[in-house]
Structures are given as structure tokens and as C-alpha cells.
Amino acid sequence: MIRVILALLLLAVPVHSETIVLGLSQDSVSITASFDGSDILIFGAVSRDAPEPLEKGKLGVIIAVSGPDQSVLVYRKARRMGIWVNTSEVAVDSAPSFYAVATSGPLQDVLSDTEDLRNRITIPRAIRSVGADVSDSDVFTQALIRIRAKDSLFQMNSGAVDLEQDTLFRTSFRLPANLIEGDYLARIFLTRGGTVIDSHSTVIPVQKVGLERWLYNLAHLQPFLYGLLSLIIAVAAGWAASVGAAALKR
């Protein structure tokens, strides 16, 4: 009984004895015509109102950046009549279009399984797949992770967060060129002994700008005009080519 009361008392005191103060190298990412990926620097400090409670275990910092969620169809090929054809598919209800995790140390040291499950931090936890009617749907989810990891869309960077004197931390993420637009969410978890003691999140909007924005909007909002525009460009180019060729011959 006394233990329960003690535990309740412990819970009652402000949990945030250690909190995160955060900074970003940029508030948003603009996809311009020359966009070739982008680096985002995430840095911050741990603010304390009491001495460091070392007895509760080691301090850890985990930073996860995720792109907009999408539903994804995963197809598997098999040989049919001599050729390789998509034969089975599994719909993954929700998978981030981009997902990168960086930690200050080996994952098993800085994050417990229960906390991972609760906060959906690691890559497999960030993917939600229910109601798959293929018996080996896990293989499809693994294939999704494998393919996205190959395109640098899923990154697991163990030990990539520099943590200095248990106070200052920093890491950088490489956003690849094949990004999709949307609000990217950066989540920062402060852990001690594998338990999350504070978390903080911030949104990094990723958007096409300038000509890219204009063309994309035109193509989706005024597809007829956009189609006409592309034809006019094509005809004009064809005409210019014949005029140019005639000029060259003279």
C-alpha cells in the first residue's frame, strides 16, 4: 500500500523536471526547380530545474522526422506463363512518405519497447497495416520498408544525435530530392533509462514554390488549360525548329 502511495506521489510531482528547448536550421523547405534535396539541422538543449537524476538511468535523445502519411499498395510479382507479373497485393493503410529516426545511442539503450509502441517511434511502428488478407502480410510491410530505405526515404541513424554533457544535442537530416509535399513532423523525445520523460514536436512545411508550384497547381486545378499550354509549347517548338532548320540551310 505504501508503495502505491509512493508511486502516486512520484507521479504527482511535475514530470517535466527535464524539458526540451528546441531550434531548427530552417522553418520550412521550399521545393524549387533546382531542388536537389535539403539538409535540416535540428538542435536544442535539455533544461533542468533540479540536478540531473542520474540514478534513473542514462539520458537519451531520439529525433524522428516523418512526412505525410499515405496509404500504399504493395505488389508482389510471381512468374505466370513465363513472365513476371504482379500477382498479389497488400494495402498498407498508412505509411509515412518519409521517415527518419536519429538517436543519441544504440536504440535498445535509449528506448524501451513499450515506449516505442506507445509513441510509435521506430520505422516498423510508424507503419499501420490492418485487415490484410494475405497470410504473409508482414513480408509486404518489410518490402515497403526495404524499398523506401533504398530510396533514402526511410532512414535509421543510430547514434547520429550528438549529445554533449547531457545538455546540448544536435543532429542533421538529409531530405532526399524525391520528396512529396506536405507538413513534415519533427518529434523529439527525451528519454531516461529507456522511458520517455519529455517530448516536443514541431511542423516543417515542405512546399513547391515559384514555377513548380504554379505548374503543379495549373495541372491539377485547370487541367484543360494546362494541356492546351503543353500543346501550344510543343507546336511552337516544332514551328521554331522548322524555321531554324530553314535558316541553317541558307
Place this chain on the structure above:
Amino acid sequence: MQLYLPIAEVSVNIFLILGLGGLVGVLSGMFGVGGGFLITPLLFFVGIPPAVAVATSTNQIVASSFSALLAHLKRRTVDLRMGTVLLIGGLAGSTLGLVIFNHLRSLGQVDLLVSLFYVVFLGIIGALMLVESLNALLKARKPGGARKTRKHHYWVHNLPLKIKFRVSGLYISVIPPLIVGVLVGILSAIMGVGGGFIMVPAMIYLLGMPTKVVIGTSLFQIIFVTAYTTMLHATTNYTVDIMLALLLIVGGVIGAQVGTRIGMKLKAESLRILLALLVLLVCGKLGLDLLLQPSELYSLKAAGAL
């Protein structure tokens, strides 16, 4: 130098795409083909999503065919009446082709459909061209070989709904050109090609049109069908990438000038053998991709993207 394509949503090297356009331009200048059948698979190989590759190359064909058509109009080697009949068939075929394309896209089989079409058509055309040009070479060495009579004329002449095509000097039924038009339209929508490589032999051997009006007339039909296909793709799938098309066009225009000059220095038969080998090469590469076990059996399709 990288360029982010707004519709394809991938970043590509400008010079790679210009080079691709240029290469296909050289070939189209050398051989007098539109080059759509080469540009689409090459775009697959550099990582452009198939739907965008097909839609964008139809747009590129409009540009490359337009300058060629202008030249033919000046020389009066376009049978406008025949072109219009082919065009009516082509528009119907293109609409049908896009329905098939979008249906298979929703089933996740569009890559297979496009690859199969390429393998089958490039294989047939490449083999026919190779055999025919090898024969022509042999005949040129042994003079006196009589030309085969074209049997097809007989049944083509017996169909109803005859019309006079003055420029071609033909009085035949509209049904065969309409069917040719429909077939070419389907190919245009599914393969992202103009279809000249099917239409030209069909016009010569099936309809019996004189060779000098064949190219101009097929160009006339191709421009309108590919323009229509571009509009269909742009309004139903939003997959026409103007930036990509522009790069291909610029490369193609320059390449075509180079190609025309190379073409004038080579003999017609050897040109056709080269083209046949090239067509078979592309066909072989796509065929092997279907036959051999891929290194990655799985593929992804995110909602709203392909």
C-alpha cells in the same frame, strides 16, 4: 545540374534528359521515325514514373511531328482526306486505349501492359523490317528479282463505303483506314507513341498508298491523335510534365538536325537494317525484364501517385 520535375515529382539531371531527347532526335532524323517508341522506354530506365513517361512523350511527339508536317505540307505530300479518315479512327482508338490504360492502372498492371505492348509490337516490326531490308539488300546484288504483288488489294477493294482519295490516287472503302486509325490510336494512348511505325507499313501494304504521301499523311494523323491523347492524359491523370517535355523537345530538335545530316550520308537499306536492330534491341531489353526474375519482387504504389 539537377531539375525537379513538378509533375513527375522526381529530380533529374538536365543533361541526361537533354541527351536522351537529343539521342532520339538523332535517330528520328536519321530514320524518319517519330522516336516515341524509344523515348518512352528510355524514360522508364531513368526512373520517370511510367504514367508520366507515356503522357509526356505524346506531348513531345506533337512537337517533333509538327515541324516535319510543315515540310510535307509545303511539298504537298499530305493526303488530307485519307488523313482525316485515319484521324477519326485514331480519336476513337485513343479514347478506348485510355480507358484500358486507366482500368489496368487501377489494377496495378499498367507497367505490365505497357511492357507487353512494347515487346510484342517492337518484336514484330523489328523482325519484319530486318527481313525485308535484308531481302532488299540481296535483291540489289542480284538484279531482276520480281516484286511480289500485293494480295491485300483485292479484299480491300471489295468492301463497301468507297471514297475517292485523290492525292493517293485510290478509290477504296473507308473501313480499312478507319480500322488502322483505331489501332494506332490505341497504341498512342497505351504506349505513348505516335504509331508511325505501325501506320506507315499498314498504309503501304494494306491500303496500297503511294510511298511519297505515306509519311506526310501519317504525320498529319499522328499530330492530332497525340495532341488529343496529351489532353486526355492531362485532364484525367494529370501526368503530363511540361518541364520534362520541354527538355525532351529541345534535345530532340537539336538531335534531329544532326540525325538528318548523318542519314543523308548512309544508304537506305543499311539505315533500315540499323533501325531494325535498334528496335529489336529495345524489345530484347524489355522482354528480358519480363522473363528474368527481378531483383526486387515487390513494388509500391502510393495513393494518388504511380
